[in-house]
Amino acid sequence: xxxxxxxxxxxxxxxxxxxxxxxxxxxxxxxxxxxxxxxxxxxxxxxxxxxxxxxxxxxxxxxxxxxxxxxxxxxxxxxxxxxxxxxxxxxxxxxxxxxxxxxxxxxxxxxxxxxxxxxxxxxxxxxxxxxxxxxxxxxxxxxxxxxxxxxxxxxxxxxxxxxxxxxxxxxxxxxxxxxxxxxxxxxxxxxxxxxxxxxxxxxxxxxxxxxxxxxxxxxxxxxxxxxxxxxxxxxxxxxxxxxxxxxxxxxxxxxxxxxxxxxxxxxxxxxxxxxxxxxxxxxxxxxxxxxxxxxxxxxxxxx
Numbered sequence: 001x002x003x004x005x006x007x008x009x010x011x012x013x014x015x016x017x018x019x020x021x022x023x024x025x026x027x028x029x030x031x032x033x034x035x036x037x038x039x040x041x042x043x044x045x046x047x048x049x050x051x052x053x054x055x056x057x058x059x060x061x062x063x064x065x066x067x068x069x070x071x072x073x074x075x076x077x078x079x080x081x082x083x084x085x086x087x088x089x090x091x092x093x094x095x096x097x098x099x100x101x102x103x104x105x106x107x108x109x110x111x112x113x114x115x116x117x118x119x120x121x122x123x124x125x126x127x128x129x130x131x132x133x134x135x136x137x138x139x140x141x142x143x144x145x146x147x148x149x150x151x152x153x154x155x156x157x158x159x160x161x162x163x164x165x166x167x168x169x170x171x172x173x174x175x176x177x178x179x180x181x182x183x184x185x186x187x188x189x190x191x192x193x194x195x196x197x198x199x200x201x202x203x204x205x206x207x208x209x210x211x212x213x214x215x216x217x218x219x220x221x222x223x224x225x226x227x228x229x230x231x232x233x234x235x236x237x238x239x240x241x242x243x244x245x246x247x248x249x250x251x252x253x254x255x256x257x258x259x260x261x262x263x264x265x266x267x268x269x270x271x272x273x274x275x276x277x278x279x280x281x282x283x284x285x286x287x288x289x290x291x292x293x294x295x296x297x298x299x300x301x302x303x
Contacts, residue, residue: 006090008107009047009051009065009068010067010068010071012045012046012295012296013047013068014040014051014071015105015168015295016043016047016292017039017040017043017071017072017073017297018047018097019043019098019101019102019105019208020038020039020040020042020043021039022098022101023094023097023098023101023157023234024038024039024042024094026038026039031215033080036074037081038074038076038078038086040072040074040078041082041083041086041294042077042086042090042094043072043099044058044062044072044078045083045087045288046088046288046291046292047068047292048083049270049271049288049292050295051289051290051291052078052271052273052295053281054272054275055080055083055084055087056080058080059077059078059080059083059286060077061296062074062077062078062264063076063077070239070243076294078128085270087252087281087284088280088281089174090284091095092283092284095284095287095288095291096287097192098163098291099169099171099172099287099290099291099294100194100195100289100294102168102294102297102298103168103169103170103194103195103196103294105298106113106166106168106294106297106298107114107163107166107168107196108166109192109290114195117196117231118197119169119197119198119199119200120163120165120192120196120197120198120199120200121163121164121199121200121202122161122162122163122164122170122189122198122200122201122202123161123162123164123202123203123255123256123258123259124158124159124160124161124162124179124185124189124201124202124207125156125159125162125203125205125256125260126157126160126258127158127203127210127262127267127273127295128155128156128157128158128261129155129156129157129158129272129273129282129285129286129289130155130156130272130273131156131175131273131274131275131282132278133162135239137216141246155176155177156174156175156177156274156279156282156283156286157174157175157176157177157178157181158173158174158274158286158289159172159173159174159175159184160172160188160251160259160261160262160283160290161188161189161191161192162258162262163196164255164258164259164266165259166255166271167261167262167265167297168294168297169262169290170192170196171188171189171191171192171193171195171294172188172287172290173187173188173287174274174282174283174286174287175283177281180206180301181206182206182207182208182209182212182259182277183292185207185212186211186212186215186217189201189215189216189220189222190220191217192193193220193222198222198256199223200217200222200223200224200225200252201216201220201222201223201224201225201226202225202226202252202253202255202256203224203225203226203256204227204256205226205229206230206282207226208226208229208241209241210237210238210239210240210241212224212226213240213241213244214239214240217240220242220299223252224240224282225248225249225252225253225256226244227244227253228241228242228244228248229243229246231275233271237239241257261273262268264290266290266293267294269296270292270293270296271289274289275285283285
């Protein structure tokens with residue numbers, strides 16, 4: 001359970017509501033009950049990811065915290081079923097738009113004498129998120145006591161593109177693991193490139209393929225650094241992968257480790273879970289986690 005102090009919680013709520021209002025209309029239709037707005041409910045879901053609350057705990061905490069309700073413009077706390085129904089119908093495109101809006105506010109604007117935005121150095125990587133509420137400490141303790149190993153056959157794989165200079169999530173995706181993420185690099189860097197121009201793409205050996213190199217270099221006009229470690233060492237490689245093996249730019253590649261700092265910050269300060277009984281819900285929870293991280297970066301206090 002996340003034990004993050006509530007210092008700055010009200011400020012986070014205000015930022016979350018501001019971003020949500022920029023990307024969502026107040027109501028889905030004129031027949032809505034007009035009790036809670038869509039931006040208010042999205043801001044509450046971001047708060048849940050920020051504090052690692054369950055739906056029921058979010059209802060209780062909002063009922064107790066009058067200042068937090070005031071920050072969200074709530075007259076009363078929504079029922080946990082209201083939050084659940086909103087989570088189920090939340091369009092993932094809305095989360096993409098909200099993430100892009102947070103990136104727009106986080107990244108510095110071009111200077112007066114600059115003709116275009118500076119090209120970003122980004123790192124692409126993936127990490128696993130637990131699908132349930134059970135703690136990893138309990139899993140280790142059960143195994144050490146001689147019990148049956150409690151290993152998940154499936155987990156959620158969260159893939160991100162991170163701006164290494166500003167520690168901001170530019171694009172994200174989630175899928176059921178284990179999964180070979182090599183093919184997912186191309187749509188991820190395309191999504192990040194729409195937000196800010198890319199100059200250098202760093203990725204580990206999981207994303208090693210000649211097609212990925214060509215896509216980054218030819219379509220995005222950016223450099224790519226990916227270790228050519230897939231396959232046997234005796235295999236003959238060609239093109240950009242051969243150049244990676246012949247003279248790998250280790251100095252450039254070192255910046256890829258900064259994406260691990262983002263994963264560490266997310267799991268230590270926010271959550272290491274993507275709870276939900278269905279894959280669709282787990283995916284939304286992961287995408288909300290990336291959005292909550294960017295909103296947290298908008299706070300004045302550093303990581």
